[in-house]
Amino acid sequence: MRKSSVLGAVLLMAMAAGGARAEVLQVTGEFPAANREASFLRSVSVERFGGTDGPTLAIAIERALTNSQFEVIGGRVGRDTAEGSISGAVSTGVDMQRFTRKEKKCAEKADDGKCVREEEIEIPCMRRIIDMNADIRIVRNTDGKILYSEAQPFRDETTWCERQSPDRTVEAVVAGAIRNIAEAMRGALVPHVDTYQVRVRESTKGLTKETAQRFKDLVKLTKRDAPAACAGWDALQAEAAGYPSLVFNLGVCAEERGDYEAAVKLYTDAVRAGAGEGNEAANRATRLIAGRADARERARRRG
Template identity: 70%
Template sequence: MHRIGLLLAASALACAGVARGEVLEITGEFPANNREASFLESVAVERFGGNDGAALQIAIERALAGSQFELLAGRTGRENAEGSISGSISSGVEESGWTRKEKKCVEKDGKGKCTKEEQVEVRCKRRIIDVKADIRIVHNGDGRILYSEPKPFREEVTWCPGGNPGRTAEDVIENAIQGIAGSLRGDLVPHVDTYKIRVRENTKGLSKETANRFKDWVKRTKRDAQGACHGWDAMRAEAAGHPSLLFNLGLCAEQRGAYEDALGLYRDAAQAGASEGREGFERATRLIAGRADAAERARRRRS
């Protein structure tokens, strides 16, 4: 998971955890991790080397379906696609035995109660599965390598008598291939997320009357987020520079798509002592990039 995903997941956990609070729900488009490759209009997925190459090729085609790319196949695809995706994949399964000591009843009385235990060796098994994929994307027009990334996967499981590995090696490798293809999509495809960010409620440093009104607007976010934002905006003069006000106004700006405004408010909130402002600043930066990339893709399609 890339960093923005971690930030959103952390925010969701904060909302769902013990420390509950009011939130604003926001929808925004985040850019692909690899900007240049994401601008390709059409791609052909070439044959991948390795025993599982065909499976990875199909998984990538399915993972990129419905994205901004036009997927082309066959000779026509190879000759006409703006970019080509190729690479190789290898997988290996290694099983070995190991022992551990356990207490085991070796004598019982007439009622079946254990009267003597001894340490005995139990033979167990260990399975290690390694899947190693290398993926490259080339611009067919000028030969530039736009993307070149290793995609490793490793799973180690152990089990003893009475247990089992849970999944067959074939299932593990198949799931690994699907995960690798999904990871590639995450690198190449911009995504729209709807997420909830907790508003800041700390009123330390405000007068009692101002703090009470600030809290009233916090409570109002549940039923009227826009009204709460207007209320906080009206408090700019009397609570100038307060970290909670700055951060919440940043959330309001982010919610309405005014990302440049949000960027400045989050920066000021962080400088005023709101640690959440740093995450907001990074999120707004990525939202600005996502919007710019969408505009660039639209411009390239028109030209």
């Protein structure tokens, strides 16, 4: 069967399909942890954290790493058997500063109550600055190698004046900062599976009128039947080989079906053909390759 006939059959078979999505393909993939070596640890224990807020951060990190690829082991058993140890220190400072702010106030009113003269006065105010810094490190216990060592700074500044009060207490600000630091650490150590949408390329500039119409029909088809649209774009290569929108969209199709190596090549070819958005897409597909490789490595290490 000729390519054009295949394309026509694809479009006809999808005409009755339902759905209401934009011109995108939905992709689900696993992205690697930012700190890949630390993410390979099978078990970790959270050790002592120095500073007044250290114990609270230690508990927050334990909670953040629960339900991840790590087995989080506590107590003496954790110290003796965990493959990695997490420790650190937290310093917190609160600085209160007095200052004045100029404000206009009515000094004289007319009989009808309207202000006829204003004067500028100074009102007393307070500025509160909360600085926190958490130094965190992870050591692999088998050889003592430091796999992760990061400083996590936090600063919050708020002001209020006479007859006002701060919108949050010091305790609330510090608690929020500790949660954010723990979640940031999880983000650095734990791989994540995302489901996201990639918009297909719609430009048909430079194509013949007939080919451009078939290309547009396939773009619309993604709302109802993405696999059929991908099959149609594949068939369209006989007429528009190397066309940037076509090559990019074939890359999206490859990414959607999990063929990330093919996606990287197609996105790179799309960039060479003039589809600049292929750079970001190629980087994403490269990260998906790393995420898949890391998942296999973790499975291998766990036997």
